[in-house]
Amino acid sequence: MMMINENLKVMKEESTANSLNPLTAIEIAVDTSYVASQNGNNISQGIYMMDNQEANGSSGEGTLELHTCCNVGSLIGFKCVPINALGTTGDTVEITGFTISQGSVFSAAGQPVKQSNGSYWIGQALNTGTQTYQIQIKVTVGILHPVSYFVNWDPFITAQ
């Protein structure tokens, strides 16, 4: 009986996470062939971040240096997608993790959590202030002999 209860508990938590609808949304569009051509070196092009908070003061839209402004308490969705998603190359992108470089907007309780599909994570801005965070993604190109590249960079969030 104990085991059945434990299983039910896990399933309930997952279904709650899947129904979340973050008011702040960040998109990461990836030019997979450009990232692959850089062979894992640092890049400043080929990855474009956009959010739904330009009217709330966000800046750096369409670049790697997106500075998102959101309201404190807001859930934040992070979604990444290959620009050639409708093509036949089979390229995939997923988010592999977040670390905080400076500041504490997420705090421990708001640290982004991977959703059922690794291309979508949800975090929460629990403290006011500004933080620099590091996001890492995994870009996989090719179908028969897929090769993966890991890229990370440092965008910003201000919660007000």
Place this chain on the structure above:
Amino acid sequence: MANIQPSECGVFVQIWVDTNALQNGSTTGVYLVDSNHNNGSSAEGTVNLNTNVSTNTKVCWQVLNTNKNWDGELSIQNFSNSAVFGAGGTPTQVDQSTWTGQAQANGAATYGITFNAQPAGGTGISTTVNPVLTVSNK
């Protein structure tokens, strides 16, 4: 000309729309990116995207919301004529958010994309952007 399927296309352009920022007569909150930086595309992430392709490349355009949970409809209404589409390459509709075309003539020219953002139960906003397509033998 039969519709070009997205799976036939060599280059992809995404039009990202922040519907919270959208206003009549403005392109604030609109960001264009493509999959061809390696081949000379520039101004990605802006409405002035310059997509560089080789002659006869099939191109796919898709309009998307920066908020994947947005409750509304984004649709491409039409494309303007442009010299670089040549005699038979002017984009045609695949579905509500996706159009495909072919860069049949060499040169560099702007082309217009008009899309509509229709929030659920609200009033739609139509926006036109005029990016550049540069076509050459490569």
